[in-house]
Structures are given as structure tokens and as C-alpha cells.
Amino acid sequence: MNNQRSPFFNVDWIVILVFLALCIIGWFNIHAAVYNPEKPSIFNLDTNYGKQLIFIVSALIIGLVILLMDSKFFNTFSPVFYGITLLLLILVLIVGRNVGGNQAWIPIGSFRLQPSEFAKFATCLLLARYLSMNNVKVQDLKTKSICAAIILLPMGLIMLQPDTGSALTFFALIFVLYREGLSGYFLIIGALFIALFVLVLLISKLYLILALVVIGALLIYNYKRNRSFIRVVIVGFLISVAYIFTVDFAYNNILQSHQRNRIDVLLGKVQDLRGEGYNVNQSKIAIGSGGLLGKGYLKGTQTRYDFVPEQSTDFIFCTIGEEWGFVGSFVVIGLYLFLLLRIINIAERQRSSFSRIYGYGVASILFFHFFINIGMTVGLAPVIGIPLPFISYGGSSLWSFTILLFILLKLDSNRMGII
């Protein structure tokens, strides 16, 4: 191979185009969401829309720098990144600034660094490095345990801030493990546990356990010849019952009241339009009032007149829905889906398993943000306060998603270089 090739050789320009499209959509919608008639210019640096332009430009520089770096650098230094991130996560608990109840920010000059954002790609890198080592098989218990440790360590530290939303993001990495051989049952069991979680909160424990007994009895009756299956059913039943009580206990004693309220509102258990339900209700009103074609750029009344909270960050999708209607929403969701599918394809074309595993990590993290963020604006997911990648206002999140994506692009551009 010729090492004198341009650093942009083999770079996936399509992904970069989608990335740029999303950044620009974000920039214009931040302009609309926090539009200030006294500072109408989208380039005005006193405003959030002006600042976002700086973030976008600096993100592009970061991306360029990554493309110019040696692709082996990321594999080699992944433990270092991971270690630094963990240190920062501990540091933020000590010196961090408390914003909105979360100790998530380290102030550096006029900027605020959010280590939990950088923990995402550091964790992905280390996970990829570990899983790509020879003789490491996900099926082994030891591997599972180490993977769990890699994921749970930063997650636990973020939990302590406490920034539940960002912490939950790490669960998305289960897709990576699944792709690398984790039994499909884990996905199914995971889905079942989520379903059971919702059911515990919706119906009485007694009925739920009775229902499980009935289901278990039917399964055992159907497969009475299969001893080992009966054993699985009984163990599963016992775990389920234990889980039910755990969830119930955690919900009532561990969760903070605002978290409990958010879940209640999402499940429709309480109709609280002035309190916890206000955000989601106003968000749905904003999106719903957009209609098919939307109200037009800078004409969204709900977002511009502050009915929707966090309109430039977590609830930026409201502006898209209100001003660009279903057509705009369709375009944005379409771009994300295209990006996600393309990343999977990129991951699969890698010769190195490190690159492939990292690619899946990128897709998983982006997918989780995309689904939960848009889901919460339309009342399909709990409000856990995570940004919409590339679109939401904010330097830390834009940079960390850019780093996450461009490392993959760098690895991909060098896919032929790996024997």
C-alpha cells in the first residue's frame, strides 16, 4: 500500500455529507428556537445560534484533525483515553459545577467540559480493543464479566453525578455484544425485563405474579417431557418475581421523585399538565401543531414563545416538528436512519474486528440518542434529558459525537491498510 496517499483517500464522503446536513439543520433550528428579534442574524455570536456556528466549525476542525491522525493511534491509546475519562468522571464529582441538579460539568475558562460525553467514545474504543483481542469470545463468562466491567464503570460514575440519562446510554452497547456473539436471549430477556418493569408500575404485583404462575404452568404443561426446559422456566419465574420486587422497591425508594413522576407521566398514570407532564404536553402540542408542511421557518409560535422548555437542547425536535411539519420530521428521521444503516454497513466492511466492533458501538450510541430523544418529545420515551446528536445546541455533545463518528471514518478510510 502507498502510504503517501492523501489523508482523505477512501473517506466515506456520504457520511460526512449527512453529518454536515444534520449540523446545519441543527444550527437553523436553534436559530428558530431561541430567535431573538433584537439580534436577528444567525451569525450573531452573542446568541446560542451564533455560538453553535463556532461549535460546528470547531467540530469540523476536530474531525479534520482526526482524519489526519494515524488510525492505529486509537486502538493503541484506547486504554489511555478510557483511563483519562474515568479520572475526569471522578474529578467532576469533586470540582464539577452543579447545573440543574447534575454535577456534570468541569468549568475550563468560559467553556464547560462534560466528561460524560467523552466517556461514550472512550468506552466504545476500549470495548472494541478488548473484544478484538485474540481468543476473546463473548460466549465466555469471563469475557462477559470484563465487558460488563468496561461498560458499568463509567456508567456507575455518571450515575453518581447523577445523570441517569447519559448513564442509560451505555445500555445501548448491548447491540455490540449481540453482534459479537452474545446470545439473542439476552436481547429478548432485556426486552422482557423492560416490559416487566412497565407492567410492575402499571398493575398490582399480586396479579402480575399470578399471571406469571399461569404462563409458567402452561409452558411446563406443554413441554413436560423436556426436563431442562422446566428447570429454565422455574429459574426464570423465580428471577422474575425477585425482579418485580426489586423494581417495586427501587421505584419507591431509590428513584428521585422527579424521576418517578416522569415515568408516571409517560405511562399515563398521572395527568400532570402543570408539573412533570408540562414539558411533554407542550412538546407534543408544538410538534402536533406543525401539521403536514409545518408553519415555516421562524414562524413556530410554540417554541419561539417559550412554551416548550429546553427548546434548543433536549427538545430541539419540537422546532423541527412545528416549523417543518411532518415533511421536515420525515427528512430528519430519514437522515438518521440512513446514517445508522450506513454505519452498520461500514462496520461490516472492515477487515479488522476492532474497527467493526467500534463501528457497532458508534451506531448503538447514536441510535439510543436518536430514539430516546425524539421518543421523549412525542411521548414515547421517558424524559431523561439526552441530546439529539449533531442537532441539539451544545459544544460538548457536538464535539463528542463528532469525535465518535470521525474516529470511525478514519478507521474506515484505512480499512485496506489492515492485513
Add this chain to the structure above:
Amino acid sequence: MNRFFARKFVIQGIFIAIAIILLARIFYIQVISDQYFLSANNNVLRKILIYPARGIILDRNEQILVQNEPVYDLMVIPREVQPFDTLLFCSLIGIDKAGFDKRFKKSTNYSPYKASIFEKQLSAQTYAKFQEHLFEYPGFFVQNRTVRRYPDSTAAQFLGYIGEVSEKVIESSNGFYSQGDYIGISGVEKSYEELLRGKRGVQNLMVDALNRPKGHFADGKYDTLAVSGEQMISSLDKELQKFGEKLMKNKIGSIVAIEPSTGEILSFVSSPGYDPNMMVGRQRGNNYMKLLNEPSKPMFIRPTQAEYPPGSIFKVVNALVAQQFGLINPNTTYYCPGGYRYSSRGVMKCTHVHGSVNLERSIKESCNTYYGYTYNLMIDKAGMRPVNAYKRWRGAVSKFGIGDKLGIDLPAERKGMLPTADYYTKIFKSDKWGSSFNISLSIGQGELGITPLQMANVMAIVANRGYYYKPHLIQAIGAKKVIKAEYTKKNDVGIDPKYFGSVINGMSQVVNEPSGTAIYSKINGIEMCGKTGTVQNPHGDDHSVFVAFAPRDNPKIAIAVVVENAGFGSTWSAPIASLMVEKYIRKSITRPKEYLDRLFEANLLPGALLKPKAPVKQKPDTSKKDTVTPKKIKAVSTNSIAVNE
């Protein structure tokens, strides 16, 4: 490629499924359901109504009767209120702490985010004091509005009043009125409501989450301007009206004066009256209850709602109708022996033995016997069955506007009472009755009921020699001074002008001949023609009635004056009428001061009025008695002429 490659499709499948779920959900809330669209408008749009100034009302000389005066409603948005010194605040607007808490709670219950009225109608003085401190009270602001103001405190029942609309009106108004709007409730304010109220303007404002205005919706495309109500020029002469009210002070009754050539009402006094300013402002509710409970019933609009048997003034109508029927002529003479024997059983007494009486003298001296004979001719000797003759008579009388509403532009006019033939047939239990059965109609007593307005209109007819224009209060509408078509239509009463001569001669003599019953009310230099009357009142002293018009040729004013419980027509009503006539025609009074003072100072309120349960409203005597008993005849024949002779 490795053995788990196929799992790529599972993961991609999950991504696609989730994207579809999100899109389906968004499609539902954006395109299928309109609930969110409506909620969004609800969030952001505020309809601000701009109230127009209500039309002002002028008198016939374009002097102001009603105008608008600004008042200030104190508004509050509870959520924006910050802690402050409530004591100072309360003292500024004149309420106590408990009152403050009550109002604040009411506003908060209405909406913490929207403005509502905290205190209504601050006066200009209170507002001036309060304004200096307003900036210290975020969340409070002042909205100005206008209320009615009556600079001369006159013509209350004529003008009527406005008040907040009722639930019922709001429901039936198709959304025109809403809670807190004002509407005309009585008088001209009610009958011309649709013209006076003007057109409300609307501003569609957009507000943000904290209810701060952010500009006009669609750049004001759907906003409209308020259009002021039409100005009304009334027929009333303010000076004459005030003079009439002064004359009627401490008396119960009415004065109605009409310009015969147009039907315009020059004066409309209902006594006791009240200061129309009482029906404006914060004390309105209390004042209203006070007026309602007043035993003399100032809210009762006597000129159009009080019905009286007209008494002797009705002889004028009978004299005209009998001539038109060709049954009598100016030379027809009857001998009055002091009463009219209508049957073997009874006599309708006259006040005097008049001897030979002709038509002219019958009016001048108000001879009952003459009209007994005349009525007998019209009913029993008309060449047809008496019941049919009565119908013909009744038809002729009703053309004078008696027994039905004249259609004045005021609400709640009463039609009075002119009994039908069937009414008597029912009481007699067959239709074979004759003039002896209701002989008291010949002299305006019995079942008849006539309002002062109808009395004045009869005088307008006599003054015009046979026709009238519909009496009305509003002369011209708006800047273009539009006159309603119905007020320019001549109503003919079917009496040939030639038959008016002797009747008017008689009426002139009543006032101007030394032996006339109203000689005391003669106006030097103005030939007034009139007729006195006394209305029997079963509840107390008789009512004094006088009707007149002047001058005799080319009449300018026709008038009816009723003073309840005042006895003879000549004593009180006639002098009042003569002063009104002189005031209107000459613009000044030539009578001596004592003449005026006697009238101004007289207190003719019945003693019974001091007791709340005493009946004040005069009802016509509609007793079901079928025959006129001698006793009754004595009562009805008490006529003012007797005393004055």
C-alpha cells in the same frame, strides 16, 4: 465476515422498526389528530376585544343628554404579582385586606396566567392617585373603559340605563355578547341598543408562555377596528323636560308633550323620577335595589305604562265620532235636568242642571247628560243592532290610538283598555245589551284604560284636525340624521276636519272664557285649547287630568298631564300644562312668581305612600260589575266642572 454476520440484519431491522414507530407517532399527532393544533392556538392566541364608545344621545337642540366618561378597571395577572405592601395598596383603591384577599383569590381561581378584573370602575381621581404607585405592583395594570354620564341628571325613564348582559342574552346573542359586556336594559338605551352599541374591534395577539404580548397574529390581518355607536338626536327638549320634572316634584304622575306636526315627543316626565347617574358606577347595584323597593315606584314608566280611565277628556272623542256618524251636529241640543236617565232603573247624574246644552257648551261645561244622549244615539239608534253599533263605535275610537300600543320606541309600552263587544256579551250572557249597559263609556269612565301617551296623542289628533304621526323619542339617527320611515307616515283617524270646529271652540272656551273650567290656566297671548278631567280612584283621592294643545291655529304642542291623587283637573294638571305650553312656545314664563311657587312647592304625595304596602300603580277600573249602579254613577260623574262653577 464471521459467523454472526447475519445479526447485522437483526440490528438494522430494529433500527428501521424504531424509525417507523417514531414516524407513525409523529404522523398521528401532526396530520391525523387536530387536538394539538387547537391546543397550540389556545396557548398562543389571545383575542383582545376593543370596546367602541357607545353612541351619545342629544336633545332636539343638540344639547347633550347622555355622554361617555372614562373609568378605569384595575386588572391583575396573579402569576406576575410579586409581594408588596398590601396595606398601602388597599388604601389607595379603598378596600380592606379581606376584600383584597377575596378579589385576589377570585382572580387566581379564574386563571393565574390570564388578566381578569380586580376592581371595577375606579374613578378618575382614584386612578390618578393610584397611577403614581402602579409601577410598584407588577402584575397589576389598568384598562380604561367608558361609562354613561348624564350631565343634567334628567329624563331617566326616557333614556333608560345600561347594565351587564345576563346569561340568557349571552346565549341567544350568537356570540355577540360575552360576560361583562354592557347592554341597554330600558328606555332608549334598550330600544336603540343595536345602533348605540357600535361595533367591537378585535385584536388577535400572540403571547408567550408568560402571557407577554409578542405581536399581532398574521400581522394583524384578522384584526378589526372598533366602530363607535351611532349618535342619536332625540325629540326631547331638554329645558322643557327639566322644567316639567321640576313642576312634577313631589307629585306622582306624568307629563307627555308631543309636537303635533311630527309626532316628536317634546317632554316625557314620569314622576317620581330618579337621577340616571344612580344607574352608573360601583353603587349601581345598591341604588337599583333602593329604587326598586321605593313605594312610589320610580322605575315604573308612567307615561307609557300607567293606565287610567280618561274621564271627561274622552267626551272630545265621543263628540267627534258621533258627528262623523252623522248622528249629531253643532246645533244638536239636549236638555239637562241634572242627569241622564238611561233606563227605568237608573240615572247617570250630571254635576249641575245645565238646561239646554249644544255641542260647544257640552264640551265647555262637560255635561254628562249630553253625552248620555249622544252615546245612546250611537249605540241604540244607529239603525242597527246595538252590539254591531258598539263594534262600529269601538272601531272609530280605536283609530285614535286608544286600546292598542302606539308603537313608541320604548320597551314595555302598555296598550290600555278599550273593551270589545264580546267582553260585554260575555258579562251580559247574551248579545242583547244596549247603551244602558255600559253608559259610563259615554263620559270616559268604566272599563276604559288610557295611558298619558295616548291622551297626549288624542290631543295631537285634535290639534291636527284628524291625523297623527306615530309618537317617537328619537328624531334622527347618526351623523346623517336618518329618520325612520314609519315616523313620516300620516295616520288618519277617519274624522272629517269640518267636525273639529265646534269641539275646538268648546275646548278654547274651557281655558279662555271666564266660565271655563280651566280659566285659571289661561296664557295671555297664546290661545290654548284644553279639557279638564277627573279620574275616579277607588284607592284614594281622584287623579287630576288635563289635556290641551296650543296655539289653536298651527299648533306647536299637544300635551297631557296627569297628577295622581290631586283631585280636580283644573287645580293642578291644568296649570302645569299651561306652564309647559308657555315655556315651550314662548321660552319664558309670564306668570307671577307665586303662581309658579305654588306648583313647585306643592307636595301631593299621598300619605299612604309613607307605608310601603300602599298601591301606587294606578290600574284602570276593570271591575266585572255589569251594570252601572246609582252609587257608581255618582262617583263617575264627579267632574271638575262642577267645582269650578
